[in-house]
Amino acid sequence: MIDQVGTLRNLLADKDLLVAVGPGGVGKTTISAAMGLEAARRGRTVLVLTIDPAKRLAQALGLTGLDDQVQEVSTEELAVGGVDVPGKLYAAMLDTGRSFDALMARVAPNAQARERILNNRVYRAMAGTLARSHAYIAMERLYEAMDDPRFDLVIHDTPPTRNAIEILDAPGTLMAFLEDNVVKWFVRRPASGLRAKLWATGSAAVTRLLGLLAGQEFLDEIVAFFESFYELREGFRERAERARAYLRHPRSSFVVVSSADPSNLEDALALADGIRSRGVMIEAAVFNRAYEPLGEDPLEVVTSVDRVDAATRIERVWEDASSASVVRRLMVGVERVVAEAAAANARAVETTTKFNLSERTERVFVARLEDDIRDLEGLHRLSPWLCREG
Amino acid sequence: MDLGASTALCFTRIGGTPPSLVSFLDPAALLDRRLLLFTGKGGVGKSTVVAALALEAARRGRRPLIVELGHRHTMKSIFGVGELGYEPSPVGRGVHAMQLEFDGALTDYMNEHVKVPRLARRVLANQALRRFFEAAPAVGEIATLNKLSALERERRGGAPRWDLIFVDLDATGHALMLLNLAKVMDGLVGDGPLRRLLDGFSVLLNDPRKTMLSLVTLPRDLPAQETVELYTTLCSDHRIARGALFINQIPSLHIDDEALTFLDPLQDRAEALDDHELSRDVEITRRMLMVRARAQGQVSRLEGAIEMPVVKLEQQVSSHLSLDDVAAIGEVAVAQLEAHRD
Numbered sequence: 001m002i003d004q005v006g007t008l009r010n011l012l013a014d015k016d017l018l019v020a021v022g023p024g025g026v027g028k029t030t031i032s033a034a035m036g037l038e039a040a041r042r043g044r045t046v047l048v049l050t051i052d053p054a055k056r057l058a059q060a061l062g063l064t065g066l067d068d069q070v071q072e073v074s075t076e077e078l079a080v081g082g083v084d085v086p087g088k089l090y091a092a093m094l095d096t097g098r099s100f101d102a103l104m105a106r107v108a109p110n111a112q113a114r115e116r117i118l119n120n121r122v123y124r125a126m127a128g129t130l131a132r133s134h135a136y137i138a139m140e141r142l143y144e145a146m147d148d149p150r151f152d153l154v155i156h157d158t159p160p161t162r163n164a165i166e167i168l169d170a171p172g173t174l175m176a177f178l179e180d181n182v183v184k185w186f187v188r189r190p191a192s193g194l195r196a197k198l199w200a201t202g203s204a205a206v207t208r209l210l211g212l213l214a215g216q217e218f219l220d221e222i223v224a225f226f227e228s229f230y231e232l233r234e235g236f237r238e239r240a241e242r243a244r245a246y247l248r249h250p251r252s253s254f255v256v257v258s259s260a261d262p263s264n265l266e267d268a269l270a271l272a273d274g275i276r277s278r279g280v281m282i283e284a285a286v287f288n289r290a291y292e293p294l295g296e297d298p299l300e301v302v303t304s305v306d307r308v309d310a311a312t313r314i315e316r317v318w319e320d321a322s323s324a325s326v327v328r329r330l331m332v333g334v335e336r337v338v339a340e341a342a343a344a345n346a347r348a349v350e351t352t353t354k355f356n357l358s359e360r361t362e363r364v365f366v367a368r369l370e371d372d373i374r375d376l377e378g379l380h381r382l383s384p385w386l387c388r389e390g
Numbered sequence: 391m392d393l394g395a396s397t398a399l400c401f402t403r404i405g406g407t408p409p410s411l412v413s414f415l416d417p418a419a420l421l422d423r424r425l426l427l428f429t430g431k432g433g434v435g436k437s438t439v440v441a442a443l444a445l446e447a448a449r450r451g452r453r454p455l456i457v458e459l460g461h462r463h464t465m466k467s468i469f470g471v472g473e474l475g476y477e478p479s480p481v482g483r484g485v486h487a488m489q490l491e492f493d494g495a496l497t498d499y500m501n502e503h504v505k506v507p508r509l510a511r512r513v514l515a516n517q518a519l520r521r522f523f524e525a526a527p528a529v530g531e532i533a534t535l536n537k538l539s540a541l542e543r544e545r546r547g548g549a550p551r552w553d554l555i556f557v558d559l560d561a562t563g564h565a566l567m568l569l570n571l572a573k574v575m576d577g578l579v580g581d582g583p584l585r586r587l588l589d590g591f592s593v594l595l596n597d598p599r600k601t602m603l604s605l606v607t608l609p610r611d612l613p614a615q616e617t618v619e620l621y622t623t624l625c626s627d628h629r630i631a632r633g634a635l636f637i638n639q640i641p642s643l644h645i646d647d648e649a650l651t652f653l654d655p656l657q658d659r660a661e662a663l664d665d666h667e668l669s670r671d672v673e674i675t676r677r678m679l680m681v682r683a684r685a686q687g688q689v690s691r692l693e694g695a696i697e698m699p700v701v702k703l704e705q706q707v708s709s710h711l712s713l714d715d716v717a718a719i720g721e722v723a724v725a726q727l728e729a730h731r732d
Binding site: 266317323329331338372 | 434612653671
């Protein structure tokens with residue numbers, strides 16, 4: 001069933017960057033954190049960058065504050081339980097509002113430029129409130145993390161589906177945006193020939209139009225925004241180029257995380273296609289909560305069970321005639337439960353065969369665990385699935 | 391939190407609704423609205439709920455339209471049709487569906503508001519400007535809302551073309567983004583067509599006779615948590631009328647309570663007889679019982695924290711639902727809503 005056993009384990013051992021992508025609600029953050037812990041257990045120093053971890057998982061990772069600072073995750077609780085973590089695990093949360101401000105502050109050439117952009121109303125409306133800015137921030141955090149000599153593996157948990165592709169495109173979009181002179185369009189300065197030329201080529205009509213649609217005040221603010229933005233372009237360009245290079249580096253890889261649910265799979269497949277069409281390899285697909293462990297070996301995906309006829313069984317098992325009919329009902333029910341679970345496993349296996357990305361891709365099935373994962377021990381429980389021995 | 395008080399407060403804020411209207415504004419009468427928005431974490435089965443309700447609305451003689459936003463392509467597999475386009479097309483059983491793409495919505499917006507067609511074409515053909523629209527936030531949201539309100543206004547033969555427009559919003563964040571749009575743009579946009587447009591959206595979104603936002607969730611810890619948080623935000627920050635809460639995929643176990651009292655004795659027997667298979671099966675049943683109990687706990691938590699009519703939908707055994715299955719879910723869901731009404 002599992003085609004390329006051990007790929008994910010090797011990725012955790014060798015890569016510099018793993019980007020986890022997938023539809024929402026499949027446990028992407030949990031899998032990212034579990035991969036991080038697993039790599040740390042193998043001696044690496046790992047940073048897990050998450051977008052919006054569920055509260056309990058955030059607590060488990062020590063991300064209790066509202067800031068976006070990198071925190072070292074204490075693995076003491078695991079050591080007590082006899083699990084050795086020779087590496088180090090760090091985590092950081094992506095807080096879009098703050099990160100955007102930090103980004104602007106970093107790329108601004110001087111304090112004046114920084115104040116101008118941070119106080120611009122268009123900028124304020126943009127930062128944090130609107131989803132698209134996630135992509136730029138994710139890119140920026142990535143850049144920062146990759147340049148930090150402390151970490152030898154960065155695991156980047158991304159926002160759901162569409163935005164994951166935007167993260168790939170963000171550096172390019174941003175650069176194209178700067179290079180296409182779009183920004184210059186809106187910039188009143190320099191007073192030299194540029195603006196005059198643009199007006200002459202007809203953009204005046206368009207600018208006027210925008211003024212008409214949105215109101216002069218809005219247009220003025222947009223112009224001011226782009227003017228501030230224009231000053232930052234060099235800083236941006238440099239970062240965008242490096243982020244793009246990191247994402248496409250041979251020591252980077254993408255891991256798709258999905259459930260085995262058909263609608264999630266459809267989204268995940270569309271996403272995988274989008275990523276591959278941008279020339280990026282996907283080397284592992286993790287199907288979280290994909291099956292019910294039914295066999296002796298919890299890692300085995302049991303897809304059919306022998307059915308013993310309840311009537312035969314009750315003859316053998318139950319002697320008390322007065323309760324035989326109730327127990328028969330129970331046995332029929334029990335058989336049905338097990339048969340349904342096996343059938344669901346079979347369907348999960350069947351639907352995920354569509355996810356045939358390449359021969360090198362490992363498909364990892366993770367069992368449905370009894371509890372939601374809320375601490376490091378819980379994350380550690382995923383270890384046998386993520387790192388199967390080849 | 392005193393839910394009773396906060397709900398009352400929310401209701402008053404909807405705008406001094408006269409008491410006689412209250413029953414008319416009952417969220418249980420969901421299908422009497424024009425614009426039904428649905429939100430919830432990815433993977434909670436939102437699309438199935440939307441398709442099911444649309445099928446039921448059509449069965450009751452209404453003309454429903456399902457609007458799928460952006461990149462999601464779930465409706466085509468539910469209805470077993472080809473790729474959906476920007477133009478509404480019939481997908482079966484009296485239901486229409488469309489894909490609301492950014493490009494189409496932007497084109498509509500331009501054509502509508504730029505009265506000189508040549509200029510509109512020029513704006514749309516301009517690569518640089520297109521990039522600007524793609525990169526600039528809020529443009530997508532404005533174009534989306536613009537299209538939704540156009541669909542709501544659209545008339546054919548003197549009557550609205552669509553009785554009901556179901557909008558499958560892809561995530562909680564997305565829903566809040568649309569609802570926040572007017573606020574985000576407040577103070578930025580001066581008088582002009584854009585201002586009037588934004589005001590128009592607010593009026594439509596906050597008219598409880600027309601628009602309702604329903605929530606879809608799962609009886610699991612994290613989705614339930616997120617739903618409760620979203621509900622709290624909706625109550626404190628938004629005026630949109632709240633529809634129903636759909637709790638999807640509630641696990642069921644078809645073994646009656648009397649039979650279950652024999653689970654322990656049965657396990658004892660299985661062990662005494664060294665019947666591994668039976669022991670394993672009983673063990674699995676216990677796990678499933680636990681799963682069910684935990685889900686019930688989440689249902690109670692949701693019911694306790696959220697003052698909205700609840701529709702409880704059982705987990706489906708088959709993973710690929712036929713259209714009949716989906717239609718049956720719709721029937722069950724609307725029947726439950728009607729029971730809330732009585």
